[in-house]
Amino acid sequence: EPEVTQTPSHQVTQMGQEVILRCVPISNHLYFYWYRQILGQKVEFLVSFYNNEISEKSEIFDDQFSVERPDGSNFTLKIRSTKLEDSAMYFCASSLLGLQRANYGYTFGSGTRLTVV
């Protein structure tokens, strides 16, 4: 069964450093997403991406965050200057159809645990 692949599985970074989280969505999917889950809290939406642009973003997704699909297979989330509160599990997801047309949910990757020290 096709999978969404995320690397690395765990990243430790110093406060103020830039990090790039990488995702390889399912190959024929068209919609891409990032979510995060702070330990013990809800899964929270960050951003959705379609047709090479951001289609929706949350209040969390401020100027410190950016996304890119640099080469048609990878989908990355960059955090420019990490803060302690950015420590969380970051999930990438993808879907062939958007949620307004699909009758199924999208597929999540197994996540990158980001620890900011």
Next chain:
Amino acid sequence: EDKVVQSPLSLVVHEGDTVTLNCSYEVTNFRSLLWYKQEKKAPTFLFMLTSSGIEKKSGRLSSILDKKELFSILNITATQTGDSAVYLCAFVIQGAQKLVFGQGTRLTINP
């Protein structure tokens, strides 16, 4: 503000029991409600419910949506230890691509 509340937050049962997990919501412009299972890491999709009163079924799992009373239930019959997980419900509003998740129900199945 749109919100989704799951209950109970935690449930411990014995293998073979039947469980019912609840998800209630207050959402304007509701489109769909989804159930996911989260074991160690990635949430895995279970059901998407858009229409009221139509049961969706997959093996021992089933779910139904009530759009009048604004809730959904997820039933698991003949539970097994492999059903131990956090079960998440999430909604989609009209025109949006994001999922808004509840806090989850942690289900533990003891042998």
